[in-house]
Amino acid sequence: MTQETRGERTTAGDRPALPSGMQAQLDASSYMGVPTFGRRPHLTEPEQLDEWRPDVAVIGAPWDDSTTNRPGARFGPRALRANAYDAGSYHLDLEIEIFDHLNVVDYGDALVLPGMWELSRDAIRRRISEVVNRGIIPVVIGGDHSVTWPSGMAVGAHHGHGRIGMIHFDAHADTADVLRGNLASHGTPMRRLIESGAIAGRDFVQVRLRGYWPPADVQEWMREQGMRHHTMQEIWERGINAVMDDVIAEAIDGTDGIYISIDIDVLDPGFAPGTGTPEPGGFAPADLLRAVRRIALETNVVALDVTEVSPPYDHADLTVNNAHRLIWETLAGLAFNKHAKARLTS
Numbered sequence: 001m002t003q004e005t006r007g008e009r010t011t012a013g014d015r016p017a018l019p020s021g022m023q024a025q026l027d028a029s030s031y032m033g034v035p036t037f038g039r040r041p042h043l044t045e046p047e048q049l050d051e052w053r054p055d056v057a058v059i060g061a062p063w064d065d066s067t068t069n070r071p072g073a074r075f076g077p078r079a080l081r082a083n084a085y086d087a088g089s090y091h092l093d094l095e096i097e098i099f100d101h102l103n104v105v106d107y108g109d110a111l112v113l114p115g116m117w118e119l120s121r122d123a124i125r126r127r128i129s130e131v132v133n134r135g136i137i138p139v140v141i142g143g144d145h146s147v148t149w150p151s152g153m154a155v156g157a158h159h160g161h162g163r164i165g166m167i168h169f170d171a172h173a174d175t176a177d178v179l180r181g182n183l184a185s186h187g188t189p190m191r192r193l194i195e196s197g198a199i200a201g202r203d204f205v206q207v208r209l210r211g212y213w214p215p216a217d218v219q220e221w222m223r224e225q226g227m228r229h230h231t232m233q234e235i236w237e238r239g240i241n242a243v244m245d246d247v248i249a250e251a252i253d254g255t256d257g258i259y260i261s262i263d264i265d266v267l268d269p270g271f272a273p274g275t276g277t278p279e280p281g282g283f284a285p286a287d288l289l290r291a292v293r294r295i296a297l298e299t300n301v302v303a304l305d306v307t308e309v310s311p312p313y314d315h316a317d318l319t320v321n322n323a324h325r326l327i328w329e330t331l332a333g334l335a336f337n338k339h340a341k342a343r344l345t346s
Helices: 020-027 046-052 073-082 117-132 145-159 189-196 216-224 232-238 240-252 285-298 318-345
Strands: 002-005 008-011 056-061 104-109 137-142 164-169 204-209 228-231 257-263 301-307
Touching: 046 104, 046 117, 056 073, 056 117, 056 318, 073 137, 073 301, 073 318, 104 117, 117 137, 117 145, 137 145, 137 318, 145 164, 145 189, 145 257, 145 301, 164 189, 164 240, 164 285, 189 204, 204 232, 204 240, 228 232, 228 240, 232 240, 240 285, 257 285, 257 318, 285 318, 301 318
Parallel strands: 056 104, 056 137, 137 301, 164 204, 164 257, 204 228, 257 301
Antiparallel strands: 002 008
16 A cells, blocks of 8 residues: 655555545545544454554544533544644654654544443443554543543553553542542542552652642542652643653653553643633643653653543634644654664664
8 A cells, every 4th residue: 555645655564455535535635535533544343453453543432421510522532533633744843754654543433322331431441452452552532531441441451450650641630539429430530540450559640730629638549559740830840841851750660651641621721622621720732742742752652542622612623633733742752763663673
């Protein structure tokens, strides 16, 4: 197969050929054709993953029944596929054409059932397991942050419980035990993951926490688990680069790979109004994009999720585009590292 890269055709190895009509749809401008993430080929079957052998598979997890405030994140996966501005795939800073070096596919959605958490949780975990068990990096688009529970379970089961570190960007710690009677709230997934053993508390590093929640008893539980966090106040005082030095060092200490989990409300709501629980005083996109890029370049990223994008509350696709670029920066870092490794071994 050949891959269209903004007017230049490059050989894409032994990937299966797409029908010419499908290729033309994928090559069309972003407002035309099939709305896949990044205009990547859409696969639906596990057997297709075996045939294509991608490096990365994008998966939607359109569940938002666990939200406590404004709903709508179920529409996030579709919006990031259909509404994000397609600016190209050549990374100016890294000087690399992402898809020349990284085979990325869109593996559709985990088919959730509204109002039925257990079945939906299992569908999300099963879909991600189909990817990660083949050595493919899952990029999960939420949905509310509760989807990180089944996603982290799948990743932890494949790589080994207690072997994966999580760098968690969020305004909120999401470590409550029960939130408004719900064990599976979007405010509880990190606690559920730690309790499951999939990711140990000592291997959680949380970045940009701010605001007025969780309360003291939850903070005490977090300390007992050995969780580490870097608040917005610390970043404001020390600067993002110095804090990210610590974040990366803490996350890779004793772990084999890094799962990046991003709640879009880590951004200031002026930049990301389309989210369920906006909290003023957050990141500017320029800082967050470069922080995520650093992680992708300097660690072994084994999974990524971007959650809590609620298009009904968005304005001019600000939130959608910022969320899309967080994935783009991660893919760019993965592509750069793969290219560098190939050059060393050639």
